Amino acid sequence: MVPVPRRPTVWSHVRGALLLGVLFLNFCQGFPGPQLDAERIDRPRNKRAVAQWSSILTTLGHPITPDELRDAVLEYTTAFNMKQGEFLAPVAPAFHWTQIRQRWSLFGSSDSTPWWIHIEGRFHDEDQWRLLWRPMDPDADVLQQLFEYRRLRGIWNPGAEDLRPDHPRFVRFAADTLFDRIPELDEVRIRFQRFYVHVPGSEPPNAHVEWRWESRDTRAGATPLDPPPPEAEAPTGSANPEPEVLE
Amino acid sequence: MSRWRRWALFPRRFWRHWVTLTDLREDGTSLALVRLLVGFVLLADQLIAGQLGLVEHLWGPHTSGGLALAADAHPMPLMFEVFGAEPGTATILWWTMVVACLCLGLGFLGRLAAAVVVFASAQEAMIFPIGDRGIDIILRAICLILVFSRCTATLSVDAYLRRGKLHTGERIPAWPRYLCVVQLLWVYFSAGIHKRGDWWPWRGASALWRILHDPHFARFDLTDPKWEWLFPLTQLGTIGTMLFEITPPVFLLALYYQRFPQRAGRVGTFLLRIHYRELFLALGITFHVGLMASMRLGIFPYGVLAIYPAFFAPDEILAFARRVRAKLRRPTPEPT
Numbered sequence: 001m002v003p004v005p006r007r008p009t010v011w012s013h014v015r016g017a018l019l020l021g022v023l024f025l026n027f028c029q030g031f032p033g034p035q036l037d038a039e040r041i042d043r044p045r046n047k048r049a050v051a052q053w054s055s056i057l058t059t060l061g062h063p064i065t066p067d068e069l070r071d072a073v074l075e076y077t078t079a080f081n082m083k084q085g086e087f088l089a090p091v092a093p094a095f096h097w098t099q100i101r102q103r104w105s106l107f108g109s110s111d112s113t114p115w116w117i118h119i120e121g122r123f124h125d126e127d128q129w130r131l132l133w134r135p136m137d138p139d140a141d142v143l144q145q146l147f148e149y150r151r152l153r154g155i156w157n158p159g160a161e162d163l164r165p166d167h168p169r170f171v172r173f174a175a176d177t178l179f180d181r182i183p184e185l186d187e188v189r190i191r192f193q194r195f196y197v198h199v200p201g202s203e204p205p206n207a208h209v210e211w212r213w214e215s216r217d218t219r220a221g222a223t224p225l226d227p228p229p230p231e232a233e234a235p236t237g238s239a240n241p242e243p244e245v246l247e
Numbered sequence: 248m249s250r251w252r253r254w255a256l257f258p259r260r261f262w263r264h265w266v267t268l269t270d271l272r273e274d275g276t277s278l279a280l281v282r283l284l285v286g287f288v289l290l291a292d293q294l295i296a297g298q299l300g301l302v303e304h305l306w307g308p309h310t311s312g313g314l315a316l317a318a319d320a321h322p323m324p325l326m327f328e329v330f331g332a333e334p335g336t337a338t339i340l341w342w343t344m345v346v347a348c349l350c351l352g353l354g355f356l357g358r359l360a361a362a363v364v365v366f367a368s369a370q371e372a373m374i375f376p377i378g379d380r381g382i383d384i385i386l387r388a389i390c391l392i393l394v395f396s397r398c399t400a401t402l403s404v405d406a407y408l409r410r411g412k413l414h415t416g417e418r419i420p421a422w423p424r425y426l427c428v429v430q431l432l433w434v435y436f437s438a439g440i441h442k443r444g445d446w447w448p449w450r451g452a453s454a455l456w457r458i459l460h461d462p463h464f465a466r467f468d469l470t471d472p473k474w475e476w477l478f479p480l481t482q483l484g485t486i487g488t489m490l491f492e493i494t495p496p497v498f499l500l501a502l503y504y505q506r507f508p509q510r511a512g513r514v515g516t517f518l519l520r521i522h523y524r525e526l527f528l529a530l531g532i533t534f535h536v537g538l539m540a541s542m543r544l545g546i547f548p549y550g551v552l553a554i555y556p557a558f559f560a561p562d563e564i565l566a567f568a569r570r571v572r573a574k575l576r577r578p579t580p581e582p583t
Contacts, residue, residue, distance in 0.1 A: 157463050195461075199453050
């Protein structure tokens with residue numbers, strides 16, 4: 001049952017050329033070019049990387065300051081992305097209509113301080129918030145299946161430093177669903193706690209508690225998303241570290 | 248023949264080999280299994296969304312409780328243009344996807360079904376981009392390959408209606424299966440070269456440890472110090488993942504030498520001797536089964552494993568099926 005070679009026809013050559021073209025275009029679309037802009041390159045971690053590379057290049061006999069390197073990288077990136085865009089422009093509709101991209105970054109970086117969503121509720125005649133759901137907590141599993149559906153996670157799982165643009169609608173959706181399922185519920189609060197991953201052998205676990213991006217919703221209507229608090233509450237433990245910026 | 252002459256002839260030789268490779272024909276079992284599994288994985292995902300009551304929230308307009316702003320986009324996604332930005336459009340889209348996935352899995356109007364899956368899944372991506380995860384894009388790309396293949400030649404309703412039997416033994420072009428393999432290898436390779444920081448041994452190889460602690464993805468709470476003994480294992484896992492993801496070019500080389508063993512030099516012989524292809528696939532399967540067990544990633548590991556039959560030649564799958572059948576039919580020995 002091994003594949004059987006046949007005598008090539010004209011169609012064999014045409015098909016060979018078409019397949020080679022498809023592979024080439026997909027390769028060009030997925031070519032791992034840099035994805036940097038001024039905002040990204042100025043993040044603390046990237047700034048440190050630029051400074052490191054500038055000193056490496058200077059040591060190797062190509063003196064360049066971090067600022068010069070930053071500008072050169074941005075210039076190169078812009079030029080590369082423009083050329084790539086121009087080259088792929090004739091086939092861009094095919095990628096658009098199929099929504100296929102060939103640049104893959106599956107868990108490209110790992111986060112040592114990821115965010116942890118908490119959905120809490122306040123019931124009739126109660127002052128206390130009760131934890132309704134948070135991932136990885138078997139005791140707080142209200143509507144767990146719904147909230148953890150993979151497509152929905154995309155909307156509530158924040159980036160390293162920002163919520164997703166669709167987050168306010170998630171707040172409204174989560175609150176509406178909870179009010180619908182739990183008639184005694186008066187108010188819903190969604191907020192994120194910084195989760196410190198302790199790596200064995202490194203400094204002891206950080207006991208500091210930091211909350212961010214709190215939003216509330218009542219039966220009467222949505223409350224707009226709170227801006228991040230200027231100073232995070234620090235009930236215990238060490239000083240609040242500068243948040244790590246991950247791309 | 249001089250070295251210069253050999254180089255001068257390279258383009259012609261390459262082209263001849265390429266045309267021969269893309270012209271090969273084989274039994275359609277491997278591709279049929281990919282079609283079947285991909286169809287049913289996608290179907291399961293749609294059914295879960297339906298069962299959770301999320302259809303109108305995910306793919307409906309924000310004016311009626313939808314989560315994304317596609318109804319405000321210019322131009323709007325085609326489904327909104329044609330059927331209007333209404334909650335009912337989300338239901339039409341969902342039913343389209345469900346019926347197409349079912350047809351794809353069953354192999355009924357397979358190529359048309361694959362085309363409809365690509366279109367409907369792309370519309371879902373346009374309406375709710377943040378919910379379109381990597382696995383959706385991978386499976387869309389595979390379905391696009393299936394559109395141009397004869398994936399319903401066997402193990403399908405189409406084949407049964409045409410030939411009166413499920414396994415027809417019909418020979419089909421092998422290039423769509425090869426493209427599925429290349430697509431998945433590119434996913435791995437691209438993901439590998441995009442990995443940064445603590446994925447690399449010189450940065451502590453602690454990426455897997457951190458990811459397994461991320462509360463949004465982890466299946467188990469490993470924060471208790473009693474689990475620290477797992478750390479070196481996760482470091483090994485991190486290095487293994489990196490090796491797996493950056494070595495697909497070597498895998499292609501191993502495939503080539505397996506197909507043309509007479510051309511294997513020292514490297515080729517070594518790859519054949521250590522069964523590199525089998526090792527790579529075993530590592531891949533272990534990797535995805537590990538993901539299923541340790542993380543909550545939705546259909547990702549299932550979707551990727553659904554493409555794995557493409558890595559196996561049809562005769563390998565048929566031989567495996569024969570062995571299993573023989574084992575099942577073997578009479579149990581009489582007690583003495």
